[in-house]
Amino acid sequence: MAVVAVLYQIVTAEKQTNNNITTSVISKQMSDKSITVALAGNPNAGKTTLFNKLTGARQHVGNYPGITVDHKEGYFNHDGREIVITDLPGTYSLTAYSVEEIVSRDFLTTQRPDVVINIVDASNLERNLYLTTQFLEMGVPLVIALNMMDVAKDRGIEIKFAKLAELLGIPVVPIIARSGKGTDELIRQAIRIADSDKKWIPRDISYGEDLDEVLMEIIAAIEKASFLTERYHARFTAIKYLEHDDQMLTKGQEADQELARQLEQTVGTISDHLLKTMDVYPEAIIADHRYGFIKSIIRQGVMTHKFDTDRLYTSDKIDKVLTNRLLGPLVMLGILFGLYQFTFSWSELPVAWMEGLFSWLGAIVETTLPDGMLKSMVISGVIDGVGGVLGFVPLIMFMFFGIAILEDSGYLARVAFMMDRVFRMFGLHGSSVMPFIVSGGIAGGCAVPGVMATRTLRSPKERMATLLTVPFMNCGAKVPVLVLLIGAFFADHKALYMFLFTMLAWLVALFAAKFLRMTVLKGEATPFVMELPPYRFPTLRGLIIHTWERTWQYIKKAGTVILGISILLWALMTFPGLPQSEQDTFNAARNTITNSYSEAVQREVMDFNDNTDVLSEKALELKNRLKEIEQEESGLTLRNSVAGRIGSFFEPVSVYAGFDWKTNIAMLGGFAAKEVIISTLGTVYSMGDIDVDDADSLGKRLVKDPSWNSVVAVSALIFIMFYAPCFVTVVCIAKEASWKWAFFSMAFNTTFAFFASVLVFQIGNLLG
Amino acid sequence: MWQTIITVLIVALALFFIGKKLYYIVKQAVDPKQDISCSCGCSGCSVSNCNSRETNK
Structure with missing residues (x-):
């Protein structure tokens, strides 16, 4: 950790010097004739799909709400014009209620894009236009992309987009983001609006006699004092004051304390009046009038329903079964078990081929290289180390393919929906489900984006409880380790054991969260509403791309980071000799x-040829x-060796959990990345003293080692699943929370994992 | 002897590579505009923002 602290200081110093350079680069970009476009809209309206379509980026599209926390930037050319496009987080409004809303609003007011493309889900027009009205109130140069026209048509919804454009006074372009239909026209309209170089003019929407009067009064005071006008239009600031917008109130206090106090007093008076006379707050009246504005537009023949509006759509029909209170969880468990069954049965043969390939490579090096240090490194460090990790590529690929089907069809969002009910029982927020799934809730994710996904949680205590427990999930790095041990010691029931260990990960994570919420992170639970996107047929191309992207990441990591660590660990296991x-x-x-022995026998052994x-x-x-x-x-x-001495140092303690010094080396290496556990075991058993046939796979070597048995395997599996997160996750927790919580996570997880392993090992031994 | 020299060079290269990786992870940890996932290289990172950012660089 001392090394990390030194690196931290170097980086901070370098960052300071880089700030000036960054500023000059931005200034240069601003002076170019490129157009800046912001993509904004409700979650699941198809923003990310359109962003990918336009920029060509292969960023994954998930179905759960709030996948994008930070804004994403991309570039493309249209008719010789360079377009810089930013994908803003999905939001339902521009009130400073959630992190996404603040990010979106701040981007619009500070970056002031040339044009905002508002993606509107045509099949949910009324709800989506609520955000549109707020863009109009803000006065941003706006183009509406009316997306999912095909879904709307299937639901019998017909939208007269020209009429909508006329009534809103802005261009409305029907598109299908998935196929790219209409996107050319959309960009043409966006360029036209950007080139028109109009000022931001807010749309006046009436909020009723009481509020309109106060609004005029506040606007006049704001304009007179030029209060926050460098960033916001006076009307927008006034509306935000009436909505009791925390961020705006704080900014007001910072800008002009006296005026801010006066404005708050005015708002307070009208709030009291409305509460006394109508029993409502101003923000509720504003929301009502926005919906009134939308309804008045829609009623003018903009939208017609061909079918009965009460008719159940296909998605709803499927959800009647798949998210049913009793049937839903059973189906979910069945699908999970089916996924593992599919993964293990289909990958068995290709995994055996890979093992054969690496054995063959080992044999080639054995015969071609003379005895020495390099030969030892190549065979023990690279082939037996990294080869062990790469051997699982087919299995990982089949697993990712199965997960891609669940994700792309929209089923994963249903899993999140069903888990939401369970999460509330354990003191977690509904938004916590997504970070858990991203971290490997189904197996195969990564705790790093999982930790970052906790940004969507507003309650700091719920966020911290989620952030500290997501590393318990079985990430993509733990999966091959689990598969290795399950395959070696429970070969007859691989899918069942994988399923049981996944369930165990969820149980432990939820109980750990409950424990944290009852002790160090006590606090009330906050409400959550989750939107379920419609089911979609996954496309084969999409499935292949998603599977390959993740598999390639796995291969790349094995060939770079794991290879580097394996070589270093080999050196630590070789020296000082x-x-x-x-x-x-x-x-x-x-x-x-x-x-x-006689000379003849000695000569026979010396001249011995293995093959003949x-x-x-x-x-x-x-x-x-x-x-x-x-x-x-x-x-x-x-x-x-250095590693051997470290492993032996921990042996007096680790022996209670059934781990000898060799296993300790692997567990310590696993802190760098969990796959390193495999590569280290591969190297240890390649260099060590185990009497086995050289061509044996690592799994077989473990089975033949007397210090391993099924009880030790379960104990090791539990320790690997729950001990300290990998280094990158720890740094990520430090970034998202603090170093204090990062160290807490390491200590809490390792202590829990060790005692759980000791318990399992001791009870397992007692039961025989 | 030649095996020892090559081995030492490879180990030094691995040490440099891992050190550089460590440096970038810490660098991204202190830069609020960067996502750590871009450097961690996990298979799960394909769900995060780094892929699009890397493609667009």
């Missing part, structure tokens, strides 16, 4: 044994005795 005196002892023992020769009884005996000496020497060399 045995002292000369001990080497002499082994050499002497070898000479004594060899000399006790058959040894005599005496020669075989000599060969085996020499091999025993060699294994004893390599075992002692490994134990005497």
